[in-house]
Amino acid sequence: MRTPRERHVFAVLGAVLLAYLLYPFFAFFSGTRGADVTGDLRSPETQEAVVNSLVTAPVATAIAAVFGVPLAYFLARAEFRGKGVVEAVVILPLVLPPVVGGSMLLMGFGRFTTVGGAAEAVGVPLTDSLVGVVLAQTFVSAPFVVITSRAGFSSVDEHLEQASRTMGHGPVATFWNVSLPSARSAVAAGVVLTFARAVGEFGATMMTAYNPRTMPTRIWVDFIAGGIDGVVALSLVLIVISTTVIVAVQRLEKVPTVRD
Amino acid sequence: MLEVRNLTKKYGNEAAVKEISFVADEGEFVTLLGPSGCGKTTVLKAVAGLEKPDNGKVLLRNEDVTGTKPEERNVGIVFQSSSLFPRMTVRENVEYALKPHVTDRGERRERAEDVLGLVKIAEKADTYPDSLSGGEARRAELARALSYKPDVMLLDEPLTGLDRALRTEIRDEIKRIQVETGVTMLFVTHDQEEAISVSDRIVVLNDGEKEQAGTPRRLYRRPETRFVAEFVGESTRFDGVVEEGGKGVRLTTGAKVGVNGRGEGDEGNKASVYVRPENVELEEGDHNNVFSGEVVEVTEMGSYAEARVETERVGEVITKVDGFSDVREGEDVVVGFDDSDAIVVADDA
Structure with missing residues (x-):
């Protein structure tokens, strides 16, 4: 962009989108003054939903990170036949409508399936349970940690790892001491984004675990029962969590934020 | 080790x-x-x-x-x-x-x-x-x-x-x-x-x-x-055929370059003669390879200069002279080098 005038064109066009993005927030905060936020937050149903979300989302995030970070590293370093297919599988849950993902999870883990039936028999139902919530959250949120971490690992100079190996460190020690610390900003950002996606998950969770309620499913139930005023309290909680996530991600650098 | x-x-x-x-x-x-x-x-x-x-x-x-x-x-x-x-x-x-x-x-x-x-x-x-x-x-x-x-x-x-x-x-x-x-x-x-x-x-x-x-x-x-002759160090190259039992190389220009037996065993074969710039002098001296020519280019390198001399009998010859010396482009000179400084590489090498 050579001149200020050229910059203005981009700024004006961008401002249109920015206004559209901000308008719902403005409308939400100005149109819901009649809501009993404090009272709603004190209700047992709301508190249960908050607890359920804050229990399941970290578990889903941990599962996605424990298995997703190694997958990300493998994809960043290995060349093999069918790599494109593996990458497509990783991205698929991102582009798939969550309710479709939820339907597939039901067909794979529902109580009338082999896996779901066996789990239920030992007292661990995979649907309509907190485990079901975790399954849905992990399915839709795991791609974030894999994709972001993979980008981080790809940017780490392979010579660092090769130098570590020649010093006498094995591949695991090299990953732990060199690769992971070098890509830690991207990995951490991936974990934070995964948590954000998991805590806000609705579509797939509706299919696999309508009960027990998480914050998003509680919002839906409250909306159906009491209209827009009934969802303000939990929406505010989710907005606070999302805002915290954005700040965390921006502080972690080198991540897909709007900051340079 | x-x-x-x-x-x-x-x-x-x-x-x-x-x-x-x-x-x-x-x-x-x-x-x-x-x-x-x-x-x-x-x-x-x-x-x-x-x-x-x-x-x-x-x-x-x-x-x-x-x-x-x-x-x-x-x-x-x-x-x-x-x-x-x-x-x-x-x-x-x-x-x-x-x-x-x-x-x-x-x-x-x-x-x-x-x-x-x-x-x-x-x-x-x-x-x-x-x-x-x-x-x-x-x-x-x-x-x-x-x-x-x-x-x-x-x-x-x-x-x-x-x-x-x-x-x-x-x-x-x-x-x-x-x-x-x-x-x-x-x-x-x-x-x-x-x-x-x-x-x-x-x-x-x-x-x-x-x-x-x-x-x-x-x-x-x-x-x-x-490859080694050309990659390691700079030199002037002359192409010809080994003769006199390896003592000389007859160039394609017709001139002969004495190589002091370095072409032994390659009699009649095509070969290249390489001469390092520091072995070429801008004077006749007692060298047994002497050719007259004209300085066509002088490139100053500071501590030394590289002079390119175009000779009638053997083509271009590169020599090193003192930095910022009196050698000038267009000057008529003679270039000389010893046959013992010639490097002979057969064409099939």
Whole structure:
């Protein structure tokens, strides 16, 4: 962009989108003054939903990170036949409508399936349970940690790892001491984004675990029962969590934020 | 100490390295010299265990290590670009390198300080890599690779990216450290001046194959192939046919160049005669190869100048003269060189 005038064109066009993005927030905060936020937050149903979300989302995030970070590293370093297919599988849950993902999870883990039936028999139902919530959250949120971490690992100079190996460190020690610390900003950002996606998950969770309620499913139930005023309290909680996530991600650098 | 035997490495159907063999004795400074893409880094990585050869062997201390992992070989490596761990200070980098070799933390710290002192980077011990200059980063990497006393140090174009003064400084430093520690070094470069200045022995590679191995003096004075004659050092080339039992070469221009028996055994064969610029004088003297001509170009290099003389009988001849001398373009001169300074390389070499 050579001149200020050229910059203005981009700024004006961008401002249109920015206004559209901000308008719902403005409308939400100005149109819901009649809501009993404090009272709603004190209700047992709301508190249960908050607890359920804050229990399941970290578990889903941990599962996605424990298995997703190694997958990300493998994809960043290995060349093999069918790599494109593996990458497509990783991205698929991102582009798939969550309710479709939820339907597939039901067909794979529902109580009338082999896996779901066996789990239920030992007292661990995979649907309509907190485990079901975790399954849905992990399915839709795991791609974030894999994709972001993979980008981080790809940017780490392979010579660092090769130098570590020649010093006498094995591949695991090299990953732990060199690769992971070098890509830690991207990995951490991936974990934070995964948590954000998991805590806000609705579509797939509706299919696999309508009960027990998480914050998003509680919002839906409250909306159906009491209209827009009934969802303000939990929406505010989710907005606070999302805002915290954005700040965390921006502080972690080198991540897909709007900051340079 | 290090032996590479018939090493071959292919990428797809393309052989990057073909049947390379050479030896580096204990405490020797061996350089793999060749142009970009000649396979020298592939050889280095095969020695480090970072590339698996398709054929051939790598022996360290007379032990076949071809199938072993990099961490099992005890080699040190310094790459072209910085490979210092960015989240560790210089000292932590060195201590991390020492960890698999020295279990005692106190001893690790002590050895790290010793080696940082040896490469003169001790004052930057607590600095992170992104705050180091290019020269300091190179020193830190050398310290890290030396710290655990590797059987062989591998240096992959470690002077790339440094300015001229720093290149000379670090090059001399590498040589000093090698002499002081007695570590065997395998150095990779495309710069023939660099190779000549530091090496005990040079292995010249071209297109994945070994052209010639020998001391810098041998390679410079007695190149055995056309590639080595032209890649190592500058020279004037004359093409012709060997005659008089190898004592002379009849050029395509009709003139004869005396080569003092260097063409022996190649009677009647096509060959090239190479003469180094420093062996050509702008005077008749008592040289037995003398040709008259005109100076067509003088390129000043500071301490010397390169003069190109166009002769009628043998074509262009390059000579070195004093820097900023009185030699002028357009001047009529004679060029002379001894037949004993002629290098003869047969066409099939």
